Amino acid sequence: MNIQSVTSPGGIDAWLVEDHAVPMLALRFAFDGGSAQDPAGKEGTANFLAQMLVEGAGDLTSTAFQERVKDIALRIGFRAGKDALFGNIEVLTESRAEAAALLRLALMEPRFDAESVERTRQRLKVGIARAAREPDRVAAAEWEAVAFAGHPYARPAGGTLQSVDAIMADDMEFYRRPAFCKRTLKVTAVGDITPQELGQLLDEIFGALPDDTQLPTLGAVGVLPAGRRSIIEMDVPQSVAVFGMTALARKDPDYMASVVLNFIGGGGSFSSRLMEEVRVKRGLTYGVSTSIAPMRCASVLKGSVATRNHLMGTSLEVIGAELEKMANGDISDEEVAKAKSALIGSYPLGFDASAKIANQLLGLRLDGFGPEYVAKRNGMVAAVTLADVKRVAAELLRPENLIVTVVGKPSLDAEHVAPKASASAA
Amino acid sequence: MLAPAPQTPVPERRGTQFKLANGMDVVVIPDHRAPVVTHMVWYRVGAADGPSHRSGLAHFLEHLMFKSTEKIADGAFPKIVMERGGQLNAFTSQDVTVYHERIAKEHLGQMMAMEADRMVNLRLTDQEVATERQVIIEERASRYDNSPNARLSEQMSAALYIAHPYRLPVIGWAHDIAQLSREDALAFYKRYYAPTNAILVVAGDVTPDEARRLAVETYGKIPANPAVEGRARPKEPPHEVVRRITLKDKRVANATFQRSYLTPSYATAESGAALALSLLMAIVGDGATGRLFRHLVVEDKVAAGASGGYFGGGFDSGIIHMQAVALPNRDLGSVEAAVDAVLDEVRQNGVSELELNRAKRSLRAAYTFESDEQEMLAERYGRALSVGRTISEIEGWPAAISQVTTDDVKAVALKHLDIRRSVTGLLLPESTRMTSSDNPTPKALGP
Numbered sequence: 001m002n003i004q005s006v007t008s009p010g011g012i013d014a015w016l017v018e019d020h021a022v023p024m025l026a027l028r029f030a031f032d033g034g035s036a037q038d039p040a041g042k043e044g045t046a047n048f049l050a051q052m053l054v055e056g057a058g059d060l061t062s063t064a065f066q067e068r069v070k071d072i073a074l075r076i077g078f079r080a081g082k083d084a085l086f087g088n089i090e091v092l093t094e095s096r097a098e099a100a101a102l103l104r105l106a107l108m109e110p111r112f113d114a115e116s117v118e119r120t121r122q123r124l125k126v127g128i129a130r131a132a133r134e135p136d137r138v139a140a141a142e143w144e145a146v147a148f149a150g151h152p153y154a155r156p157a158g159g160t161l162q163s164v165d166a167i168m169a170d171d172m173e174f175y176r177r178p179a180f181c182k183r184t185l186k187v188t189a190v191g192d193i194t195p196q197e198l199g200q201l202l203d204e205i206f207g208a209l210p211d212d213t214q215l216p217t218l219g220a221v222g223v224l225p226a227g228r229r230s231i232i233e234m235d236v237p238q239s240v241a242v243f244g245m246t247a248l249a250r251k252d253p254d255y256m257a258s259v260v261l262n263f264i265g266g267g268g269s270f271s272s273r274l275m276e277e278v279r280v281k282r283g284l285t286y287g288v289s290t291s292i293a294p295m296r297c298a299s300v301l302k303g304s305v306a307t308r309n310h311l312m313g314t315s316l317e318v319i320g321a322e323l324e325k326m327a328n329g330d331i332s333d334e335e336v337a338k339a340k341s342a343l344i345g346s347y348p349l350g351f352d353a354s355a356k357i358a359n360q361l362l363g364l365r366l367d368g369f370g371p372e373y374v375a376k377r378n379g380m381v382a383a384v385t386l387a388d389v390k391r392v393a394a395e396l397l398r399p400e401n402l403i404v405t406v407v408g409k410p411s412l413d414a415e416h417v418a419p420k421a422s423a424s425a426a
Numbered sequence: 427m428l429a430p431a432p433q434t435p436v437p438e439r440r441g442t443q444f445k446l447a448n449g450m451d452v453v454v455i456p457d458h459r460a461p462v463v464t465h466m467v468w469y470r471v472g473a474a475d476g477p478s479h480r481s482g483l484a485h486f487l488e489h490l491m492f493k494s495t496e497k498i499a500d501g502a503f504p505k506i507v508m509e510r511g512g513q514l515n516a517f518t519s520q521d522v523t524v525y526h527e528r529i530a531k532e533h534l535g536q537m538m539a540m541e542a543d544r545m546v547n548l549r550l551t552d553q554e555v556a557t558e559r560q561v562i563i564e565e566r567a568s569r570y571d572n573s574p575n576a577r578l579s580e581q582m583s584a585a586l587y588i589a590h591p592y593r594l595p596v597i598g599w600a601h602d603i604a605q606l607s608r609e610d611a612l613a614f615y616k617r618y619y620a621p622t623n624a625i626l627v628v629a630g631d632v633t634p635d636e637a638r639r640l641a642v643e644t645y646g647k648i649p650a651n652p653a654v655e656g657r658a659r660p661k662e663p664p665h666e667v668v669r670r671i672t673l674k675d676k677r678v679a680n681a682t683f684q685r686s687y688l689t690p691s692y693a694t695a696e697s698g699a700a701l702a703l704s705l706l707m708a709i710v711g712d713g714a715t716g717r718l719f720r721h722l723v724v725e726d727k728v729a730a731g732a733s734g735g736y737f738g739g740g741f742d743s744g745i746i747h748m749q750a751v752a753l754p755n756r757d758l759g760s761v762e763a764a765v766d767a768v769l770d771e772v773r774q775n776g777v778s779e780l781e782l783n784r785a786k787r788s789l790r791a792a793y794t795f796e797s798d799e800q801e802m803l804a805e806r807y808g809r810a811l812s813v814g815r816t817i818s819e820i821e822g823w824p825a826a827i828s829q830v831t832t833d834d835v836k837a838v839a840l841k842h843l844d845i846r847r848s849v850t851g852l853l854l855p856e857s858t859r860m861t862s863s864d865n866p867t868p869k870a871l872g873p
Contacts, residue, residue: 001460021459022798054714063724066714070784073791092791119723126730126751129679135572235676238567270492270504270514280501283560286568306568338509345511349528352460352630353799 001351003361003371006189008199010207014187015361015371016198019354023093025191026354028362029206030084032184035157036218036297037175042167044159046080046179048124049172053078053087055116057105062116065102074099076106082153083296084366085179090355093192100204107180108208112169124164131158135240135407136304138232142405143242143302146228151221153297181213182206188361190354221298229404231412239312239408243319244302245401248392250294250367256380257388258292258301258396263339264389265326265397266290266303271342273326277318278305284315294367301396312410320399327397329390336386344378439797441807441817442634446641448650450621453807453817454637455629457800463630464800465537466526467545468808470625471618473598474520474591474659474742482562482598483614485518486606489562491525492516493554495547500554503540512537520592521741522812528801531631538626538644545619546648548612555608563604566597574675574853578684582851585669586686589660590742620651625811629804659742662688669849676856680730681752683761684851689736689842691744693813700738701826702834703746703842707736708785709777709835710768711748715784717772718748722764728756729764741813746842758852769843776836790824 004016038045054069054076056062069076072095079086087107091099131137141156148154159167185206189198224246248258259267266274266289274288290303307315351357364373406412441455476483494500507514512529527537570576580595587593598606626645628637665688692700710717711734718732734748752761796802810820819826 019459021457022794024794024798026798063715063720067784070713070715070788073787075795090795092794119727122753123723123730125754126680133677133679237571238564268508270501271508276501279561281557283557284564286561286565306572307564308567338505342508342511345530346508346513347511348460348462348530349511349513352457352462352528355798 001357001374003374004195005371006195006198006202008202008207010203012182012185012187012202012206014189014198014202015365016188016193016195017190017357017361018194019190020192022354023192024354025089025091025093025096025189025193026358027089027187027189028086028358029088029185029187030081030086030362030366031179031181032083032213033085033175033179033215034081034083035155036082036152037179037215038152038155038159039171041163042159042171043155043163044124044157045167045171045175046085047158048120048164048167049175050078050080050085051120051124052112052117052172053106053110055120056111056113057102058109058111060105061111062113065106068098068102072098074102076103080157082157086362088355088358096193096201100201104205104208107205110176112172114169117169121164121167124158125161128158128161128164133234135234135236135238136306138234139240139242139304139405139407142230142232142407143244143403146230146405147224147244147300147403148221148298149225151297152218153221153295178214181210183212184215185209186362186365188358188365190358190361218297224298224300224401224403226401226403229406231410232405232407233409234407236408238306238308239406239410240304240306241312241316241404241406241410242302242304243316243402243404244290244300245396245403247292247294247299247301247396249299254388254392255294257384257392260336260339260343260381260384261326261331261389261392261396262290262292262301263343264331264335265323267292268339268342271338273322274303274319277322278315282314282318284311284318288315288319309409310411312406312408313412316404316406316412320402323397323402324399326393327399329394331386331389331393333386336384336389340381340384343381347378439803440821443817444634444638446621446646448621448646448648450641450645451625451811452638452641453625453627453811454632454634455627455803455807456631456633457629457803458631461531461631462528462800463531463534463628463632464526464528464804465534465541466524466627466804466808467541468625468627468812469523469619470521470623470657470812471523472519472521473594473596475618475657476591476614478591478594479602480606480610481594481602482596483606483610484523485597486559486562486603487611487614488516488518488523488525489558490550490555490611491544491548493548493550493558495543495549497543497547498540503544506540507537510536518596520596522809524808526801526804534628534632534637535640535644538640542644542648545621545624545645548615550608550611552608555611559603559606562597563600566600566603569597570595571600574673574678575682577675578671578673578682578851578853581671581673582684582686582849585671586688586745586849588663588665590662591659592740592742618654620654621645621648622651623654625808627804627808627811629800629807657741662743665847668845670852671849672852672854674854674856678853678855680754681758681761681855682749682853683752683758683765684747684749684853685765685848686851687746687843687848689738689744689746689847691740691742691813692738692810692819693741693815694743695738698826698830698834699838700744701830702838703736703738703744704789705782705785705827705830706772706777706835706839707734707746708789709781710772711735712785712788717768718750718765721768722750722761726760726764727753728760729753732765739809739813758854762850772836772839773843776832776839779832782830782832782835786827786830789827793824
């Protein structure tokens with residue numbers, strides 16, 4: 001795969017993978033900012049703005065804008081992450097010019113018509129009210145509130161019923177103007193387009209953006225309040241737990257070792273230890289998994305599990321014991337070799353569709369890597385040793401590091417379920 | 427590591443189909459952009475083919491297929507795939523059970539050997555079965571018991587179909603899951619898992635000739651099993667009454683309206699009706715330009731969201747489904763009245779040329795976007811072939827969509843938006859009181 005660095009006549013950079021197999025273009029981009037920059041009391045501003053960018057721009061009302069989008073079969077969307085606001089389009093080659101014009105309008109001249117703002121506010125509030133009743137969503141939000149207490153990351157990215165009510169069109173404009181600028185813009189493109197055509201397209205879409213931004217820089221989260229366990233009661237038959245701890249920064253020299261460790265522990269689906277112990281041997285859950293989320297101000301290794309209330313204590317006990325074993329060095333050379341082999345062999349699977357490639361590359365750009373990373377990545381995985389993995393496990397997986405939040409009606413005095421026991425069917 | 431991108435335009439992807447000597451169907455869709463393949467085995471058997479007192483059996487067996495054979499130890503199947511960098515999963519629907527892997531192309535032969543092995547050599551211990559049953563009970567809790575929306579959907583299916591087994595949940599009722607045994611699973615397996623009843627779909631960096639050679643060496647060695655029976659399912663009687671159900675739950679935040687209509691599917695419809703239904707529901711229900719959204723959300727302001735779609739993939743029938751979430755201060759009666767106004771309008775006056783052309787462009791573009799994603803591409807062929815449709819129908823779909831007229835759309839709206847063939851489901855917060863249980867448009871009071 002050939003990743004080209006393209007600079008437009010107007011000076012906008014992008015990475016391009018040229019591929020004319022399907023007559024379409026996938027474009028991904030991001031601006032620094034995201035929900036962490038929401039003003040206090042107006043949590044959900046970045047998310048609200050992301051929704052409003054397809055609700056009319058320039059001379060086009062919401063309905064007119066959406067009809068134009070439909071007329072050219074454009075897929076367009078915006079999303080607020082914690083550290084960035086993301087945009088994406090997929091468009092057929094024949095409609096590329098019109099898509100660029102619509103995207104430019106959306107970014108530069110969103111309308112914020114009162115009626116569209118109110119309609120979107122209602123939709124967001126319905127989503128918030130619903131999420132507040134879903135145990136997995138509540139558990140994830142509570143985990144962040146506990147782990148990141150005192151930092152903007154602790155706040156709900158989508159906002160609350162109250163904060164969303166407080167957000168006005170001016171607040172979104174106040175966010176948009178400094179955030180949408182050339183300096184922090186990162187673009188990746190994949191598909192049926194030449195470098196020269198992409199250069200013109202970039203200027204058409206982004207050329208009128210201001211150069212710089214005055215977004216404040218956020219401080220690091222600092223040490224997570226380890227050893228916390230919180231329970232939120234909810235009347236559901238199955239409890240959901242989120243568990244996790246601090247992890248390594250994306251550019252830490254041991255980061256790749258932590259990726260291998262995560263794969264062995266809970267990232268590797270059916271080949272992970274947690275899946276083996278909690279699901280396969282004991283039938284305590286349908287799924288248990290972990291992942292590493294390296295963000296600007298913190299990095300965490302986090303997992304979740306859902307188990308019927310009366311057995312949740314057992315699930316958590318089994319998970320805690322397994323993490324402790326790994327922290328104590330109970331990891332074999334064979335496990336490391338297999339995890340590395342899986343991570344290396346699966347890397348190309350993320351590059352078999354235009355949108356997937358564009359997403360992967362945007363992630364690398366946001367993490368501050370160059371296009372050469374793609375060719376070097378498997379070598380970095382291969383270089384990880386058993387000693388590296390054990391060192392990282394000892395540092396990260398100490399049981400006292402764990403932060404656990406549980407939502408449901410769990411009985412946490414673990415009812416013992418032996419491996420392979422044939423527990424009576426409910 | 428990755429193949430260089432081709433620099434010249436190539437035509438729309440095409441599938442090549444052939445049959446092995448033992449009756450197994452094979453379709454290969456070359457896609458040489460990355461050195462990976464998607465390998466899928468589609469069994470023409472799903473939840474609706476199980477005995478009605480053992481709901482969930484097809485899905486139960488799908489889980490157990492990850493247990494052992496003589497060659498593969500218990501739990502080793504996924505590990506072997508993953509150690510080679512592959513991804514895998516399986517799913518069960520009413521009509522099919524599907525096993526799939528995505529992996530670097532050099533492992534395709536091994537994936538075929540492993541799938542061929544578990545097609546006929548599965549062995550199960552009571553212990554494995556007991557533990558997996560617990561896993562499925564947890565799966566049911568995650569997907570259904572914890573979600574009022576999912577429970578309403580389940581109850582709506584139970585009400586929509588009078589006799590047909592589509593009325594039973596794919597995962598099974600909890601009391602049926604608790605009874606599923608090793609013997610049930612093995613009997614089902616022996617009856618339905620055979621090359622004659624399976625379709626192999628391979629998409630990715632492979633030629634039809636290479637795929638054929640590998641398939642002959644693996645699947646081709648399994649003897650034909652002509653004893654596999656075709657699908658014989660109870661037929662729906664005429665639908666004569668309107669059905670309405672209400673689910674109240676304290677975990678419902680906003681009252682929600684849902685309606686499903688029983689319709690023909692692509693596999694059962696008379697000429698062109700399914701195409702017209704696809705376009706009808708793109709116009710009525712798709713996104714912010716759909717009529718439901720425009721009327722309920724933008725104009726009448728009774729709902730926070732409203733959408734609908736046509737699901738025409740079924741073997742015995744299709745379904746039109748629509749839903750709307752009421753705004754906090756609006757009752758479901760006004761939501762339902764607005765939905766019915768939209769449907770009455772389209773039944774009486776049909777759709778405009780402008781709307782139809784927009785919907786056609788949108789559906790044709792979706793087909794192109796789907797062609798960009800290898801897994802979706804493989805699924806497109808598997809889904810259609812497993813319910814008896816042909817490759818020329820699949821690949822001719824964008825052209826066929828272009829031929830549909832506004833008259834065709836109006837005709838299917840009139841015929842298939844028939845309230846007697848529908849079920850209406852209301853999801854209400856527990857505190858809500860209804861004015862009258864037999865009121866055809868109940869007024870739900872705000873929470």
